[in-house]
Amino acid sequence: GAVVSQHPSWVICKSGTSVKIECRSLDFQATTMFWYRQFPKQSLMLMATSNEGSKATYEQGVEKDKFLINHASLTLSTLTVTSAHPEDSSFYICSATTSGRSEQYFGPGTRLTVT
Amino acid sequence: GENVEQHPSTLSVQEGDSAVIKCTYSDSASNYFPWYKQELGKGPQLIIDIRSNVGEKKDQRIAVTLNKTAKHFSLHITETQPEDSAVYFCAASATGGGNKLTFGTGTQLKVEL
Numbered sequence: 001g002a003v004v005s006q007h008p009s010w011v012i013c014k015s016g017t018s019v020k021i022e023c024r025s026l027d028f029q030a031t032t033m034f035w036y037r038q039f040p041k042q043s044l045m046l047m048a049t050s051n052e053g054s055k056a057t058y059e060q061g062v063e064k065d066k067f068l069i070n071h072a073s074l075t076l077s078t079l080t081v082t083s084a085h086p087e088d089s090s091f092y093i094c095s096a097t098t099s100g101r102s103e104q105y106f107g108p109g110t111r112l113t114v115t
Numbered sequence: 116g117e118n119v120e121q122h123p124s125t126l127s128v129q130e131g132d133s134a135v136i137k138c139t140y141s142d143s144a145s146n147y148f149p150w151y152k153q154e155l156g157k158g159p160q161l162i163i164d165i166r167s168n169v170g171e172k173k174d175q176r177i178a179v180t181l182n183k184t185a186k187h188f189s190l191h192i193t194e195t196q197p198e199d200s201a202v203y204f205c206a207a208s209a210t211g212g213g214n215k216l217t218f219g220t221g222t223q224l225k226v227e228l
Contacts, residue, residue, distance in 0.1 A: 043218045102147040106158040
């Protein structure tokens with residue numbers, strides 16, 4: 001149980017274009033999903049928290065107009081990186097939890113490379 | 116906000132030996148402390164967690180201890196195996212904080228044959 005998937009697993013895009021990453025909870029209803037970014041050999045940094053049906057809450061320093069998050073259903077959240085630049089290249093990971101629970105279950109991550 | 120420190124950053128042990136990773140946290144409101152294992156190119160996998168009303172928890176070769184007074188918690192892996200080699204992250208969260216996890220800096224564990 002508690003399986004979270006991400007798609008795509010890796011993506012290469014050109015500078016200035018946008019890319020969408022999907023995060024799905026496969027066997028439970030995710031009332032809250034989190035999006036993290038991880039640079040090589042570093043820890044996970046929380047970007048934003050999204051609750052189903054509500055606007056995402058972004059961490060300090062994260063541009064909400066650049067990283068668009070949608071959590072339209074209890075099983076799907078999407079992160080869109082708009083006008084991507086090489087410095088946005090990173091490993092993006094989502095996690096999901098359900099109401100009343102502390103455990104977060106992580107997806108396998110999406111490797112984004114912006115050329 | 117919460118701050119989690121983790122030590123050591125790298126740990127090399129011989130197969131069969133024990134490994135211990137330690138974390139400290141700053142926010143006394145934190146009440147949930149999970150440990151994650153991350154293999155190269157993959158997402159973190161929850162391996163064990165502990166809540167603030169418990170001092171110790173064990174699951175086969177893995178155990179976690181929590182000292183609320185000192186604000187530190189530790190991961191113990193016994194009888195280490197090569198497949199235990201990975202990066203391990205501790206984290207902390209508080210129910211009142213929306214369950215947002217604050218991660219430690221990670222420990223690269225290498226189990227040598």
